[in-house]
Amino acid sequence: MTFILVLAMVLPKLLNAQIVIGKPSLGFTQACASPSFNEYNVTFTFSPNTALLASNQFILELSDASGDFANATTIYTSAEGEITASPATITFAFPDTVSGEGYKVKVKSTAPVASSTPSVAFAAYYKIQDTPFSINNLISTGVFCAGGSYLLTVDNPGNPDNDSPLQYPALTFNWRRVITETTSVVVHTGLTFEVTEAGTYFAETNYGTCTSNSYSNRVSITQSASGNASEITSSLGNPYCASAGETTLSAISANAYQWYLDGNLIEGATNQMYKTNQSGLYAVDIDLGGCSTTASIDLDTMTFTSSINVEETFALIEGETVSVSVSTDANEPKFQWFLNETEISGETNSTLIVDKTGDYSVIVTQTSGCETVLSHQFKVSEPFPDVENIPNTISPNGDGINDTWVIPQHYVSGSNSEVTIINSQGKVVLQTNNYLNNWPEETIVFTSINPVYYYIIKAENNQTKKGSITVIK
Missing domain, CATH: 2.60.40.10 (Immunoglobulins)
Incomplete structure (x- = not known):
């Protein structure tokens, strides 16, 4: 009877056991996580610790970017009975989707069930891309006509030379206009920027108040009338190593193009980019719509002689x-x-x-x-045979004797003599300054009459020899 009475007195206290969890204290002022660093601490208090059941777990929840816990994300869960002493510090990592200035965290327990008040708000960003990238195909200038605009875009796709943030669709961008060498202001947000005011611009990945290296090259945009010159860039630099393959020449963004090499029109080269591995002076006519411009580059492929x-x-x-x-x-x-x-x-x-x-x-x-x-x-x-006279017959029958027209050495290769052979219809069948005693190289078709050919030899001393050659079987 005594045992039943004691149990009846203790059971209500166990069933109604409660703890109070204090507001989480952040071990950071803002979270700028990345693939190379993502470890943060939160400290919280709770009491009384005697109220914790052996199965209790502490859970750390993350709000959305506005501090709302309606769809909270669990970012840490302790093992059952792991945390028994107050204050407690837990270490956790942020998910790679965080991007905003108003996140909060709160701590919950499971046995007994309790929840803290939310922490102070903080900025949190996961810098999945944190290296410089390129815009405008790395062309440092752009031109637009009066009343028009110039479109700036982030270059894509990414490769070893361009870690394009477009590889990560969740990222957003700020477009900045340069004020001084060290200051700039945000003038646009979005994947592209339609520039309508002359100035120097660049893009940065939007990591809020977190500092980062995810920013682009600068592009100077001017308003132009026809005739103002632009520039061409080479994707492999200039000079560039031709053994690396073709380089891509790029002009500014425009309506239409026509490329030239050393002043000669390149047929079919009417795009913004032109691939080549050949040295020379390249130029392009650029139609901007309401006006036009030109650009050129003297491309050096680093060849030797x-x-x-x-x-x-x-x-x-x-x-x-x-x-x-x-x-x-x-x-x-x-x-x-x-x-x-x-x-x-x-x-x-x-x-x-x-x-x-x-x-x-x-x-x-x-x-x-x-x-x-x-x-x-x-x-x-081997040296050409040194015959004395120019023969007027040959017999190309394959017996190794008189098969080709062999003339004196002072008319053959190396003598700078011009040898011309003409058939009976007046057609030139051979004309060379490097005769090798090898005519005819092709089979001559015989009829009932032996064909006759005529030769003209113009020697280096301007002396001319003429005659005929009869082909016999």
Whole structure:
């Protein structure tokens, strides 16, 4: 009977056990979280601690950006019975969706059920993108006509050279107008900005009162009449390394374009951007609607020059050698020599001693700075036979005798003589300053009559030889 009486007296106290949770104290004034840092502390008090049940958990809730807990987010939950002493400090991380100036937190318990009053309001932003980005295709100028406008946009997509914030759709932007080198004012919010007033502008990701590195390049916008010059930018810089691929030339935003290279119109090049890997003076006519402008860039692809000291084809007498040398202004050049498309082992200098016939080539590589490659080819043959007279018959029947028209050496390759062969209908079938004793290279079709051709040889000394060539079987 005594046991029943004591239980009856204690049970109501257990059922009505309550605690009071104090207003959370923030360990920060504002939360500027990022992928590299997201650890914050909140301290709270509660009493009496004897009222906590063994299953109790403390929960930290986050309001929306206006301080409303109607759709609160749980950002921390303790283990059952983990926190038993007051005051208590908990460490938590903010979700990557926070973006605003009026967040609050409050602490709740589960056994017994209780809730604190909300904390003071604070700014919280998750800086998912916190590096500089580009606008206006990195073009530092823009022009609009009187009464018109110029559209500024954030460049997209992101790549290793442009961590575009457009990769993160939840982000918003402030567009700022520069007042001085160190001051600016917000003049627009949104993904794009239609500029109607001359000035210098840039964009920043909207992280409120949090400082960040998520801002763009500056663009100077002017109001123009026809004739004012603009500029062209190269995506890989200027000069740029052509071995990296094509660079993209970009003009300012406009209605229509026409590109030129070295003063010559480029057919079909009528877009804002033009890709190229060729050096030269590029220009573009830009139609702004109510007025027009032009832009130009002298593009340097950082190529080098090289030359070789022999002709493309030359003869080599048996037992003779020729020193073939490459001259180049390449930085730290590397040389590879080939004979009949096979690399010549051990030959890595700028000079090669040639002692046999064949098809040669050398590849010159600039190895320092911009890696660029140039090549040279030359053919080494046996000397042409030294015949005394110009023959007037040939028999191209494949027997190895008189198959081609072989003329004296002082008229063949290397002599600067012009050789012309004409058929009986007056059609030129061969005309060259580098005759190789190799005509005819194609089969001549015979009829019942042996075909006759006519030759004209103009020697370097202005002497001219003329005659006929009869083709026989």
